[in-house]
Amino acid sequence: MSETAILGYSVASQSRPCPLCESQSSDPLFDSIRRCKACGLGFASSLDRFHGDNESPEYFLNEYLPLHMANRNNSLAERRAHLSLIRRYSTLPAHPRLLDIGCALGFMLEEAQAAGWVTTGIDTSPFAAQYAARQTHCPVLTGTLLEQKFEAGSFDVVTLMDVIEHVIEPRCLMDEVHRILRPGGVVFLITPNLNSLFVRFYGPDAYGIGPEEHVNYFQSSTITRLLRQAGFSKIKTGTKDLYAANLARLLGRGSQANIKTAFGRGERLGKLRDLANRVLMRIPIGDKLLALAQR
DSSP: OOOGGGSOOOTTOSOOOOTTTOOSOEEEEETTEEEETTTOOEEESOOTTOOOSOOOHHHIIIIIHHHHHHTHHHHHHHHHHHHHHHHHHSOOOSSOEEEEETOTTSHHHHHHHHTTOEEEEEESOHHHHHHHHHHHOSOEEESOHHHHOOOTTOEEEEEEESOGGGOSSHHHHHHHHHHHEEEEEEEEEEEEBTTOHHHHHHGGGSTTOOTTTOOEEBOHHHHHHHHHHTTOEEEEEEEEOOOHHHHHHHHTSOOHHHHHHHHHHOHHHHHHHHHHHHHHTTSOOSSEEEEEEEO
16 A cells, blocks of 8 residues: 555655665665665665555455465465464454555455454555455445544554555654554554665665665664654563565565565464574564564
């Protein structure tokens, strides 16, 4: 999901300050991606190449869905694990009100609904929103978060999985997430990790790096700063997983789908992944950065 449309920022703009701390001082990192000298955020300094997330029906049907189906059991189990992590992190009611921002085809909504959560989704892709609503039979709204104008305190949990890296002004988005959560409510984020092992290996060629789709590149310190600026507390961060595309490149064979299928069907590989993720939650070099925080 992309929140670009509602923030009033010109995509044609040639340069921008750090979107986290507004510093004008940065160093080159990869191509048009720079690292802020003040806070360490990686960001695309020019938005000329940025077109946001791929929202077309063809993308969802020909790329997103086949990758999900290749690893469906693991994919849904991962979402159940996210819900379990959120429950362990904070005291929630029996039937929490969940808003999943950038819900895509609704797989997180599906698992949350099965667990008894009261679910709502948002996606900027009309096709994805319609698909998710049809599959889950729960409310799925089309557009951006700020366009919805939810009442304050409307939700117990807000999830943003692979969203914040697409958002030109992440502080505006997180301020609104803070507003619509009830006191004690939880935000849960997943985003590519700028400090990952594969970013160190492959630099601008690592999966997750690319100013065409991703304009912000977080690590533990910068996602923590973003959440604190929005008013959140009890912030917990960690990492997990190595992207299938990065693993395929390292192994020199296969594809994302083949790697995902192997981990989905191989019991030993699944156990190896679980073990690795326990380590990566403490040593932050995994490809996926996780963060939880409380309003």
